[in-house]
Amino acid sequence: MTRKGIIIFLLVIFLVWGAGFGACSWKKGSLESEVRNYLFKQGYKNEEIQSIHTRVGKAPVFSIEVIFVDEPQTVYYYRKSDGKIIQYGAPTDMEGRNTAEDEIFIHREDN
Numbered sequence: 116m117t118r119k120g121i122i123i124f125l126l127v128i129f130l131v132w133g134a135g136f137g138a139c140s141w142k143k144g145s146l147e148s149e150v151r152n153y154l155f156k157q158g159y160k161n162e163e164i165q166s167i168h169t170r171v172g173k174a175p176v177f178s179i180e181v182i183f184v185d186e187p188q189t190v191y192y193y194r195k196s197d198g199k200i201i202q203y204g205a206p207t208d209m210e211g212r213n214t215a216e217d218e219i220f221i222h223r224e225d226n
Contacts, residue, residue: 142177143169150179150193153200159183183222191222 116124147167154164165182172178179193192204202224 139171143171146177146179146195149195150181150200153193154181181222186221189220189222191220 146169150167151161151164155161163184165184165187166180168180170178170180177194181191181193182189183191188208189206190208191202191206193200193202195201196203206220206223
């Protein structure tokens with residue numbers, strides 16, 4: 116392969132990687148905004164939400180983690196399914212460990 120061919124090959128690889136990274140970043144931001152809007156429609160105020168963060172994983176590919184001000188050690192999980200935002204799974208502590216089953220979660224939704 117010539118030097119010019121190597122440069123073109125590397126440029127194409129870089130552009131594909133950059134496009135994928137940009138699309139992923141856009142999707143994460145979009146989902147965070149959708150979850151925030153969902154929470155507002157559920158009656159939450161911005162000052163009640165400590166953080167909203169999107170993680171990329173296996174299943175679901177995008178998982179949105181929400182921490183509320185009045186439960187700062189508990190993480191609630193949301194995802195988009197069939198065009199709707201839903202809360203799923205059991206809330207966990209900050210390290211991702213399941214919390215006690217008899218614990219009362221203020222923001223848990225019954226799905």
